[in-house]
Amino acid sequence: MKTILPILLLFVFACKTTQPVAADDITAIRSILTQQQKAWSENDLEGFMSGYWQSEELTYFSRGKITKGWQTTLANYKRNYPSKKETGELNFEIANITKINNDAYWVMGSYFLTREVGDANGTFMIIFKRINGEWKIIGDSSC
Template identity: 30%
Template sequence: MTADESAIRAVFAQQAVDWNRGDLDAFATGYKNSPDILFIGSTISRGYAGMLERYRTVFSTREKMGTLTYSDVEVQTLDERFATATGKFHLERTAAGGGDAGGSYMLVFEKTPKGWKIIRDVTIPSPKQ
C-alpha cells in the first residue's frame, strides 16, 4: 500500500470516528472546504457550506446519524494530486432513527496542503428492502 493510499484510508477512518461521536463539523473536514466541490445523488449540488447544512438537516439527531461503517474500500491514485475511492457505507440506526441505510459511493480526492480532501462525491443509496 502506498503512502497516499494509506492517507486516503485514514480520511475514511477519521470520518467514521467523527460521525460516530456525532461531530458533523469534524466529519465534514474530509471534504475540501470549497464552493466548487460537487455532490451527485438524487440531486446535483455544489459547495461545502450547503453540504454541511444538508447533513445538519437530514442527520439532526444522534439517532438519525446512527453508526457509520465503510466497507469494500478501494483506492486508486490517478497521479500525484488526484485519486478515486469506491466502496460501500452502512448506517446502523434504530427504527426511530429511520432504520438502517447504506449504499455505494465513488469519490474523487485531491491532495491539498491540508492533506487528501474529497472534491467529488457520487453516492448511490441502496434500495429499501
C-alpha cells in the first residue's frame, strides 16, 4: 500500500497537469486569431501575417490553388486587398479547435468581411504548430 499511494498520487497529478496545458494552448491560439482580426481590420497585412510561419514552407490553399511561402502569401494579400476599402473589418467565428498532438492543432471556422467594396464571407481550416515555443499557422485552406 505504501508504494501504491505515491504512484497513484503521481498519476493523478500527471493527469491534472495535462488539461491546463491544452487550455493554455487554445487560449494562445485564440489570442493570435483575435490579433489577426484586429490587424486585418486596421489594414495592417504585415501584422495579420505575424500569425503565420515565416517560412517558404507555409502552405495556403484557396480557389483551387496552392501557394507556398510567407512572402508570396503576403504579396498576394497586398495585391488583392490594397486598401481599407478591400480589407474592411474581419470577424472570425471559430467552430472547432482540435488537438492533433502536443505541438499542433487544427482550427475550423468562418470569416466575415464587412467592406465598402461589398461584404464577403467563407470558411477556413488552419493548422497551428508550436515552433520554437510559439504558435504559428503553417497551413491555411480558405474558401
